[in-house]
Amino acid sequence: MDISTKTTDASPPTPAAVGKHGAARTKSRPGDRVFLGLSRGSGILLLVIMAAIAVFLTYRASLAISKDHGNFLTTFEWNTNLIPPTFGIAVLAFGTVVSSVIAMALAVPVAVAIALFLTHYAPRRLSGPVAYVIDLLAAVPSIVYGLWGALILVPHMNGLFGWLNHYFGWTGIFSWDGGAPRSMLTVGILLAIMILPIITNVSREVFRQVPQMHEEAALALGATRWEVIRMAVLPFGRSGVISASMLGLGRALGETMAVATVLSPDFDIHASLLNPGGGTFAQNIASKFGEATQDGRDALIASGLILFVITLLVNGAARAIIARRKEYSGANA
Amino acid sequence: MAKRIDVSGLTAYYGSHKAIEDISMTVEPRSVTAFIGPSGCGKSTFLRTLNRMHEVTPGGRVEGKVLLDDEDLYGAGVDPVSVRREVGMVFQRPNPFPTMSIFDNVAAGLRLNGNYKKSQLNDIVEKSLKGANLWNEVKDRLNKPGSGLSGGQQQRLCIARAIAVEPKVLLMDEPCSALDPISTLAIEDLIGELKERFTIVIVTHNMQQAARVSDRTAFFNLSAVGQPGRLIEIDDTERIFSNPSVQATEDYISGRFG
Numbered sequence: 001m002d003i004s005t006k007t008t009d010a011s012p013p014t015p016a017a018v019g020k021h022g023a024a025r026t027k028s029r030p031g032d033r034v035f036l037g038l039s040r041g042s043g044i045l046l047l048v049i050m051a052a053i054a055v056f057l058t059y060r061a062s063l064a065i066s067k068d069h070g071n072f073l074t075t076f077e078w079n080t081n082l083i084p085p086t087f088g089i090a091v092l093a094f095g096t097v098v099s100s101v102i103a104m105a106l107a108v109p110v111a112v113a114i115a116l117f118l119t120h121y122a123p124r125r126l127s128g129p130v131a132y133v134i135d136l137l138a139a140v141p142s143i144v145y146g147l148w149g150a151l152i153l154v155p156h157m158n159g160l161f162g163w164l165n166h167y168f169g170w171t172g173i174f175s176w177d178g179g180a181p182r183s184m185l186t187v188g189i190l191l192a193i194m195i196l197p198i199i200t201n202v203s204r205e206v207f208r209q210v211p212q213m214h215e216e217a218a219l220a221l222g223a224t225r226w227e228v229i230r231m232a233v234l235p236f237g238r239s240g241v242i243s244a245s246m247l248g249l250g251r252a253l254g255e256t257m258a259v260a261t262v263l264s265p266d267f268d269i270h271a272s273l274l275n276p277g278g279g280t281f282a283q284n285i286a287s288k289f290g291e292a293t294q295d296g297r298d299a300l301i302a303s304g305l306i307l308f309v310i311t312l313l314v315n316g317a318a319r320a321i322i323a324r325r326k327e328y329s330g331a332n333a
Numbered sequence: 334m335a336k337r338i339d340v341s342g343l344t345a346y347y348g349s350h351k352a353i354e355d356i357s358m359t360v361e362p363r364s365v366t367a368f369i370g371p372s373g374c375g376k377s378t379f380l381r382t383l384n385r386m387h388e389v390t391p392g393g394r395v396e397g398k399v400l401l402d403d404e405d406l407y408g409a410g411v412d413p414v415s416v417r418r419e420v421g422m423v424f425q426r427p428n429p430f431p432t433m434s435i436f437d438n439v440a441a442g443l444r445l446n447g448n449y450k451k452s453q454l455n456d457i458v459e460k461s462l463k464g465a466n467l468w469n470e471v472k473d474r475l476n477k478p479g480s481g482l483s484g485g486q487q488q489r490l491c492i493a494r495a496i497a498v499e500p501k502v503l504l505m506d507e508p509c510s511a512l513d514p515i516s517t518l519a520i521e522d523l524i525g526e527l528k529e530r531f532t533i534v535i536v537t538h539n540m541q542q543a544a545r546v547s548d549r550t551a552f553f554n555l556s557a558v559g560q561p562g563r564l565i566e567i568d569d570t571e572r573i574f575s576n577p578s579v580q581a582t583e584d585y586i587s588g589r590f591g
Contacts, residue, residue: 236432
């Protein structure tokens with residue numbers, strides 16, 4: 001009896017009902033229209049903003065580059081007050097990439113290790129508070145990091161720099177002439193600390209989402225805890241860790257105040273990471289923009305365009321890496 | 334190669350909650366033993382105590398003895414990792430490693446256990462896939478991801494992965510409950526072949542399946558929700574399904590509850 005009632009309920013609707021239902025579907029309701037308009041508008045707005053930034057950067061940059069007396073890509077000089085102005089981004093590109101690479105090399109392994117510890121080793125009592133503290137680190141304003149870097153970190157780098165110079169000075173990369181340690185390495189270390197929280201947090205979320213059944217599969221084969229992480233957790237989290245690193249890298253590439261506060265800039269490329277000097281795109285813009293002439297501002301905007309392009313390239317590369325092993329990603333499990 | 338399991342006085346907890354109480358039984362080598370019983374009766378928990386997977390769950394702990402031939406799995410100084418290398422497991426949902434190819438999935442356990450030459454690995458992987466009746470379906474795509482296979486194929490891949498390391502015992506936790514009838518049949522046939530080489534314990538909700546594949550059947554039950562599960566009886570499968578000695582078993586089998 002019960003079953004027959006259910007069957008009637010589930011039977012295909014009569015033609016009349018279909019017609020009524022179909023009509024209800026095609027009729028547009030005001031709520032739907034408003035929501036559609038809002039969401040479509042937001043999407044379009046985003047594209048418009050992106051396009052506007054690109055057009056603005058390209059236009060102003062082309063003005064500056066057409067007046068540039070030096071080679072925009074290779075000149076080691078930034079003299080926008082000369083007539084004609086002479087400037088190039090080589091030093092800035094070098095400094096930006098080097099400081100970010102240092103930051104990534106230091107931060108990613110530590111962040112992944114912290115994330116693994118929090119998700120797979122630490123007792124739950126401990127992992128909650130620790131994760132919270134790491135979240136707080138992400139909320140510290142970058143100028144505060146900059147002040148801390150300049151007042152605390154820089155004076156404490158002498159010991160490390162002396163040690164590096166003593167043992168690895170012969171490589172040239174770690175030679176040090178004893179100047180104030182306001183150098184690329186110090187900037188890289190500070191940037192590493194700044195991007196650590198975001199990489200840790202995103203990695204932690206990714207590792208936490210590794211399905212229990214994959215970890216149990218490894219355990220049941222006789223894997224130790226570390227082998228479980230190697231077989232099931234790290235491969236599953238790989239693309240997520242790459243994305244997390246890209247978020248961190250984005251911050252490192254564009255970081256302005258902390259770099260400007262710590263670095264003692266000049267317009268040259270130094271083989272040594274320990275001697276002061278060099279510069280980054282963002283730091284250069286921040287320190288020169290206020291007093292720049294119209295031409296000077298255009299030149300800085302041109303350097304900003306290059307930073308924009310570098311960021312796009314890095315993100316594209318990361319997406320390509322993720323996509324290359326998509327069928328193994330675990331998303332289709 | 335296959336070993337006898339001898340359980341005595343086994344009680345398992347989740348934190349302070351007692352999940353199963355005082356279970357004793359013997360599982361003969363080269364036979365299939367099925368665990369049946371209503372949900373929550375602790376049959377899966379009990380299965381997981383046989384390869385020390387229970388204690389992986391936070392709060393999981395075990396009292397009592399599980400002898401594998403003469404070695405106590407819970408003896409002092411016994412490493413759970415080495416226990417799991419002797420007692421393999423197949424899970425309810427097929428769980429091949431999604432980031433590995435079919436070949437690497439089967440080789441995963443071998444790579445944990447030691448150094449094999451490439452040619453040895455090839456041989457063992459082929460033998461294991463043949464043993465799991467999967468070789469013919471995948472031999473041309475060993476380097477493709479395991480997650481691209483159908484559910485039934487994935488489960489047989491997991492069986493191949495488990496038998497590749499030549500365990501003494503193979504535990505199966507409702508291995509067919511996520512599969513369609515044809516895949517289920519393939520797994521059941523496979524169980525019949527595997528019992529020539531391994532001691533097999535299978536948890537199932539499907540009583541026909543227990544009747545079809547097992548030599549011995551154990552019925553578990555719990556007196557009320559929140560009470561620990563107990564072993565009601567274990568006997569030859571034929572006897573359990575025709576003339577069980579406990580009334581509760583008969584009630585369950587004839588569909589009067591559960």
